[in-house]
Amino acid sequence: MFGPRRVRKTAATLVATAAAAATALLASPTASAAPQPIVGGTTTTTTAYPFMMQITDASQNQFCGGTLVSPTKVVTAAHCMVGETTSSVRVVGGRTYLNGTNGTVSRVSRIWINPDYTDATNGDDVAVLTLSTSMPYTTAKYVTSSQTSVYAAGTSARILGWGTTSENGSSSNQLRTATVPIVSDSSCRTSYGSDFVQSDMVCAGYSSGGVDTCQGDSGGPLLIGGVLAGITSWGEGCAEAGYPGVYTRLTTFSNLVTAQVNS
Ligand code: ARG
Numbered sequence: 365m366f367g368p369r370r371v372r373k374t375a376a377t378l379v380a381t382a383a384a385a386a387t388a389l390l391a392s393p394t395a396s397a398a399p400q401p402i403v404g405g406t407t408t409t410t411t412a413y414p415f416m417m418q419i420t421d422a423s424q425n426q427f428c429g430g431t432l433v434s435p436t437k438v439v440t441a442a443h444c445m446v447g448e449t450t451s452s453v454r455v456v457g458g459r460t461y462l463n464g465t466n467g468t469v470s471r472v473s474r475i476w477i478n479p480d481y482t483d484a485t486n487g488d489d490v491a492v493l494t495l496s497t498s499m500p501y502t503t504a505k506y507v508t509s510s511q512t513s514v515y516a517a518g519t520s521a522r523i524l525g526w527g528t529t530s531e532n533g534s535s536s537n538q539l540r541t542a543t544v545p546i547v548s549d550s551s552c553r554t555s556y557g558s559d560f561v562q563s564d565m566v567c568a569g570y571s572s573g574g575v576d577t578c579q580g581d582s583g584g585p586l587l588i589g590g591v592l593a594g595i596t597s598w599g600e601g602c603a604e605a606g607y608p609g610v611y612t613r614l615t616t617f618s619n620l621v622t623a624q625v626n627s
Pocket of ligand 1: 597
């Protein structure tokens with residue numbers, strides 16, 4: 365979804381960033397290689413990640429990602445579902461390519477948006493969709509509320525999506541994936557100030573940038589040890605040095621999600 369992108373950035377810092385980027389390119393020509401997935405990563409398939417769902421409009425145009433956690437329940441971001449109705453969205457499983465027609469398309473019978481959600485930068489960015497048709501794909505496990513130690517700084521996390529492969533680029537026709545290290549809460553606070561809500565968010569990315577989720581990846585999974593531990597939520601631009609991606613800290617919402625999965 366093309367929601368919160370630019371946070372706190374003034375025109376002056378944008379110019380400074382552009383100048384710094386130009387300098388970096390001059391200094392190291394090899395750093396200018398074509399942007400990759402998500403941003404920086406490799407292509408993959410829904411066979412490798414069968415729980416990876418496209419969230420689409422009624423015409424099956426993808427706008428967010430989601431994670432299948434039971435045959436009829438999909439975890440995504442609240443900001444993906446704002447303004448949507450059960451008739452405006454579809455969930456598509458088993459479809460590696462955006463322009464594919466294969467896989468399983470389901471209607472949505474219920475949309476639960478965390479009732480505390482207001483804006484991604486205020487936290488609470490989680491939603492659960494109930495599907496009308498069961499998905500015949502392996503589901504993902506998700507963290508329990510007590511597994512808070514999974515977010516130890518430096519832990520490798522996997523991100524997935526069909527989002528743009530550069531900050532102002534276009535979406536990837538094929539599903540992409542990358543790994544990024546979890547960033548400490550103190551470091552993320554330094555990046556984002558009060559927009560970083562520690563109880564509700566976790567950051568991931570390299571301090572030098574280069575690998576990140578981007579627009580269209582929202583709602584998709586951040587996996588730690590193969591377990592769903594975060595939801596792609598927001599960031600300052602994409603893959604910028606000093607601005608990691610921000611993900612919903614799923615341990616905080618695990619019990620809420622379970623209540624929806626069981627309802
Ligand atoms: N808000 C974006 C979306 O709706 C996700 C942005 C993630 N940004 C980032 N720098 N990691 O698709």
